[in-house]
Amino acid sequence: xxxxxxxxxxxxxxxxxxxxxxxxxxxxxxxxxxxxxxxxxxxxxxxxxxxxxxxxxxxxxxxxxxxxxxxxxxxxxxxxxxxxxxxxxxxxxxxxxxxxxxxxxxxxxxxxxxxxxxxxxxxxxxxxxxxxxxxxxxxxxxxxxxxxxxxxxxxxxxxxxxxxxxxxxxxxxxxxxxxxxxxxxxxxxxxxxxxxxxxxxxxxxxxxxxxxxxxxxxxxxxxxxxxxxxxxxxxxxxxxxxxxxxxxxxxxxxxxxxxxxxxxxxxxxxxxxxxxxxxxxxxxxxxxxxxxxxxxxxxxxxxxxxxxxxxxxxxxxxxxxxxxxxxxxxxxxxxxxxxxxxxxxxxxxxxxxxxxxxxxxxxxxxxxxxxxxxxxxxxxxxxxxxxxxxxxxxxxxxxxxxxxxxxxxxxxxxxxxxxxxxxxxxxxxxxxxxxxxxxxxxxxxxxxxxxxxxxxxxxxxxxxxxxxxxxxxxxxxxxxxxxxxxxxxxxxxxxxxxxxxxxxxxxxxxxxxxxxxxxxxxxxxxxxxxxxxxxxxxxxxxxxxxxxxxxxxxxxxxxxxxxxxxxxxxxxxxxxxxxxxxxxxxxxxxxxxxxxxxxxxxxxxxxxxxxxxxxxxxxxxxxxxxxxxxxxxxxxxxxxxxxxxxxxxxxxxxxxxxxxxxxxxxxxxxxxxxxxxxxxxxxxxxxxxxxxxxxxxxxxxxxxxxxxxxxxxxxxxxxxxxxxxxxxxxxxxxxxxxxxxxxxxxxxxxxx
Amino acid sequence: xxxxxxxxxxxxxxxxxxxxxxxxxxxxxxxxxxxxxxxxxxxxxxxxxxxxxxxxxxxxxxxxxxxxxxxxxxxxxxxxxxxxxxxxxxxxxxxxxxxxxxxxxxxxxxxxxxxxxxxxxxxxxxxxxxxxxxxxxxxxxxxxxxxxxxxxxxxxxx
Ligand code: FES
Ligand code: FES
Numbered sequence: 058x059x060x061x062x063x064x065x066x067x068x069x070x071x072x073x074x075x076x077x078x079x080x081x082x083x084x085x086x087x088x089x090x091x092x093x094x095x096x097x098x099x100x101x102x103x104x105x106x107x108x109x110x111x112x113x114x115x116x117x118x119x120x121x122x123x124x125x126x127x128x129x130x131x132x133x134x135x136x137x138x139x140x141x142x143x144x145x146x147x148x149x150x151x152x153x154x155x156x157x158x159x160x161x162x163x164x165x166x167x168x169x170x171x172x173x174x175x176x177x178x179x180x181x182x183x184x185x186x187x188x189x190x191x192x193x194x195x196x197x198x199x200x201x202x203x204x205x206x207x208x209x210x211x212x213x214x215x216x217x218x219x220x221x222x223x224x225x226x227x228x229x230x231x232x233x234x235x236x237x238x239x240x241x242x243x244x245x246x247x248x249x250x251x252x253x254x255x256x257x258x259x260x261x262x263x264x265x266x267x268x269x270x271x272x273x274x275x276x277x278x279x280x281x282x283x284x285x286x287x288x289x290x291x292x293x294x295x296x297x298x299x300x301x302x303x304x305x306x307x308x309x310x311x312x313x314x315x316x317x318x319x320x321x322x323x324x325x326x327x328x329x330x331x332x333x334x335x336x337x338x339x340x341x342x343x344x345x346x347x348x349x350x351x352x353x354x355x356x357x358x359x360x361x362x363x364x365x366x367x368x369x370x371x372x373x374x375x376x377x378x379x380x381x382x383x384x385x386x387x388x389x390x391x392x393x394x395x396x397x398x399x400x401x402x403x404x405x406x407x408x409x410x411x412x413x414x415x416x417x418x419x420x421x422x423x424x425x426x427x428x429x430x431x432x433x434x435x436x437x438x439x440x441x442x443x444x445x446x447x448x449x450x451x452x453x454x455x456x457x458x459x460x461x462x463x464x465x466x467x468x469x470x471x472x473x474x475x476x477x478x479x480x481x482x483x484x485x486x487x488x489x490x491x492x493x494x495x496x497x498x499x500x501x502x503x504x505x506x507x508x509x510x511x512x513x514x515x516x517x518x519x520x521x522x523x524x525x526x527x528x529x530x531x532x533x534x535x536x537x538x539x540x541x542x543x544x545x546x547x548x549x550x551x552x553x554x555x556x557x558x559x560x561x562x563x564x565x566x567x568x569x570x571x572x573x574x575x576x577x578x579x580x581x582x583x584x585x586x587x588x589x590x591x592x593x594x595x596x597x598x599x600x601x602x603x604x605x606x607x608x609x610x611x612x613x614x615x616x617x618x619x620x621x622x623x624x625x626x627x628x629x630x631x632x633x634x635x636x637x638x639x640x641x642x643x644x645x646x647x648x649x650x651x652x653x654x655x656x657x658x659x660x661x662x663x664x665x666x667x668x669x670x671x672x673x674x675x676x677x678x679x680x681x682x683x684x685x686x687x688x689x690x691x692x693x694x695x696x697x698x699x700x701x702x703x704x705x706x707x708x709x710x711x712x713x714x715x716x717x718x719x720x721x722x723x724x725x726x727x728x729x730x731x732x733x734x735x736x737x738x739x740x741x742x743x744x745x746x747x748x749x750x751x752x753x754x755x756x757x758x759x760x761x762x763x764x765x766x767x768x769x770x771x772x773x774x775x776x777x778x779x780x781x782x783x784x785x786x787x788x789x790x791x792x793x794x795x796x797x798x799x800x801x802x803x804x805x806x807x808x809x
Numbered sequence: 810x811x812x813x814x815x816x817x818x819x820x821x822x823x824x825x826x827x828x829x830x831x832x833x834x835x836x837x838x839x840x841x842x843x844x845x846x847x848x849x850x851x852x853x854x855x856x857x858x859x860x861x862x863x864x865x866x867x868x869x870x871x872x873x874x875x876x877x878x879x880x881x882x883x884x885x886x887x888x889x890x891x892x893x894x895x896x897x898x899x900x901x902x903x904x905x906x907x908x909x910x911x912x913x914x915x916x917x918x919x920x921x922x923x924x925x926x927x928x929x930x931x932x933x934x935x936x937x938x939x940x941x942x943x944x945x946x947x948x949x950x951x952x953x954x955x956x957x958x959x960x961x962x963x964x965x966x967x
Contacts, residue, residue: 077903077904078903078906080911081903081908082899082903084908084911084914085886085895085899085902085903085908085911085914085915085918086846086886086887086895086899087844087845087846087847087885087886087915088846090845091845091848093839093845093848093849094839094845096840177831262946263946264912264946265848265850265856265910265912265913265944265946266912313910313911313912314910315850315911315912315913316909316910316912316946317910318946344849346852347850347851347852347853347855537910538909538947539906539909699905699952700906700909702906703909703947703948706948706949706951706952707909707946707947707948707949709949710948710949710950711946733851733853734850734851734855734944735853739946740949740950741942741943741944741950742936742937742938742940742941742943742945742950742953742954743934743937743938743940743941745937745949745951747933747951747955748949748951
């Protein structure tokens with residue numbers, strides 16, 4: 058296949074418009090089916106028993122009483138999920154996370170599961186399972202876990218990435234380092250240096266839909282799984298590997314997904330549901346409770362970060378350095394590494410060094426959360442950048458503009474940037490009316506920048522043209538927020554037909570080739586590339602069919618505005634053939650007309666944003682209110698601008714919650730104290746103002762339409778933007794996220 | 810446990826069902842009656858995804874027992890459209906893209922319907938506080954508020 062993915066400037070007729078999404082009516086009428094909205098005949102209810110301890114050895118599990126309870130059809134433990142991972146360490150961790158093997162590693166870790174005829178029987182059965190624990194010392198704090206005397210979570214872990222292989226095991230699984238130049242020398246040239254330490258607490262993605270699936274395993278080795286996931290092909294691989302099934306015999310259908318934000322990118326309970334179904338010989342539906350979602354799924358890392366930045370009097374940064382420690386739960390992760398890569402990505406730096414440490418703690422396995430690891434690093438860096446600007450006495454926007462990365466800049470994490478949007482978003486911020494709006498007492502304005510890589514990855518798409526000339530588009534990237542609308546627009550654009558004649562669906566794993574999951578903001582970027590390629594392949598067929606109908610060489614047929622045109626004077630008497638006319642004749646000209654595409658979408662142009670916010674601090678209570686919020690972000694090309702705005706607004710709102718309220722609170726016993734929406738409070742409608750957006754379009758050179766991913770960057774700047782605003786409002790530098798009322802009050806009092 | 814026989818009205822239709830005394834109305838709607846429009850986001854009254862209207866009152870159906878619906882009127886998202894004619898709120902939610910994943914949407918539509926029935930001309934602040942019992946993690950609420958404002962205008966004109 059010789060598909061050329063390079064950007065070619067063109068005028069759009071469909072792309073850039075704002076039609077109603079194809080799955081919309083079902084979603085406003087209650088007909089759309091999410092994870093828990095699907096049932097199978099004879100289905101059982103599955104439930105999971107979870108550890109009440111943060112860290113303990115399982116000495117014995119006695120399931121005999123539960124098994125004897127009438128209505129119980131299967132009880133499983135780790136013994137029913139034998140280790141088939143064959144040395145694949147990360148899959149072994151996934152397996153261990155699904156069902157504890159010998160040791161429980163966090164409050165909420167699964168130890169057994171049942172399938173019963175109804176929910177009440179299943180709940181009763183859980184109470185009858187006897188688990189004997191030998192409690193071990195635990196650690197949940199990132200800095201504590203790094204100390205020499207900290208309880209060891211896994212004594213087979215020896216820190217990777219050190220110059221010398223350590224002799225003792227530790228909770229640090231890996232050290233990574235990025236940068237270039239000589240920071241020592243760079244700091245030597247600085248007139249001003251800011252050095253600060255920051256902490257951020259652990260947050261949850263907070264999707265409103267709990268994890269849910271229906272599993273059905275037949276005795277002949279075939280199986281079906283209905284599940285809410287960001288990547289049904291990835292879930293198929295994980296489940297097939299963990300259960301010893303052949304991938305082709307496991308059909309996974311992705312339900313509508315009620316939010317994921319990274320939290321639905323690897324399996325949790327699905328292998329358990331399949332194992333229960335296999336044992337019971339009946340379908341099993343397994344839906345997590347909200348408490349389970351908090352205790353055992355998600356969350357992001359808690360962090361501790363040191364930052365040092367130096368600059369000359371003229372505002373040039375001479376050196377920047379950061380040490381980042383990120384929790385990864387009880388299993389190895391690469392979260393600090395991502396933090397270390399993103400920390401200084403916005404800036405053009407001669408001397409930069411970042412070091413990341415992945416730290417094991419007795420908390421749930423860390424999962425990706427929208428631009429994973431970047432918001433915490435940006436909080437630390439962008440807070441320090443603001444302080445440094447203040448010390449030098451230069452406007453914080455000007456300071457950032459002066460040091461912003463540009464096309465040709467070598468990024469702190471290695472690559473050299475192509476055309477990028479950091480400078481333009483800063484210029485747009487500088488000239489935005491928001492910057493000049495008046496502020497009252499106790500109010501402050503802050504701004505901050507953010508970066509995210511964006512991913513591409515494996516993508517497969519089918520485009521089928523019906524005999525009536527309408528188009529069905531089957532994609533394999535789960536639609537998390539309107540991508541079926543965007544992809545229909547792209548198909549319409551490329552074919553030159555009306556949006557209303559395209560119907561996009563997300564195909565199951567047996568109907569389409571492999572697709573990576575919808576993460577890394579890749580959904581619209583990569584599937585639109587595959588859709589363009591599939592449409593171009595279909596156009597080749599359409600031209601060929603038109604040539605047959607006219608009986609002329611195919612090279613004389615071009616495709617324009619949704620029709621085949623015979624080019625050249627000699628064909629003056631041939632009037633164009635529309636897609637519909639060609640499709641109607643397809644039975645006679647060679648059969649069904651389709652275009653397919655399988656590709657690896659490379660070059661997912663990096664993304665930058667600048668946010669501005671106004672806040673007000675109540676000095677009596679320490680409560681902070683966001684008064685005004687503006688998001689400026691580069692989209693490359695906004696395919697469906699309304700949904701792009703939606704991504705900007707949603708990410709900002711999550712960032713605001715993170716900045717001000719949200720945190721996992723652990724007791725001394727290592728148990729999660731706030732596993733519910735009442736005590737883990739995400740922003741509600743009355744907490745927020747309207748969130749203004751400005752979409753910039755700096756085309757991505759590696760996509761035919763210039764598209765960049767847009768889903769994640771918007772969560773990166775808010776933590777720092779709000780912290781900077783608080784500092785400008787009441788003069789305290791907040792170094793601990795969330796900036797909850799007690800923390801702000803304490804800071805105000807300390808300032809006295 | 811013996812079942813409780815319940816006669817009620819759901820979206821204008823009389824409905825009879827048997828349920829367990831400890832079964833929530835949300836479970837009855839979803840698991841017994843196949844009305845899966847109301848969602849369970851928490852089961853503890855904190856997210857509003859299960860919102861329904863019970864005798865003109867907005868309630869979390871996860872906090873109501875199935876048996877309590879006896880002799881009362883239940884309205885769910887499935888009853889909002891008339892045939893293929895969407896309710897103005899449904900239409901405006903679509904036009905404004907007031908949903909991304911859409912899991913919160915049935916709850917918001919019901920809560921907004923209740924809000925506008927009681928206050929046909931709400932200010933932005935009244936909308937924000939009126940919908941504060943419903944969680945949305947995707948949208949940041951901006952487009953939801955705008956959709957409700959727009960629907961209120963359309964409904965006033967109607
Ligand atoms: S499910 Fe009823 S309020 Fe959340
Ligand atoms: S649209 Fe996803 S929770 Fe509201």
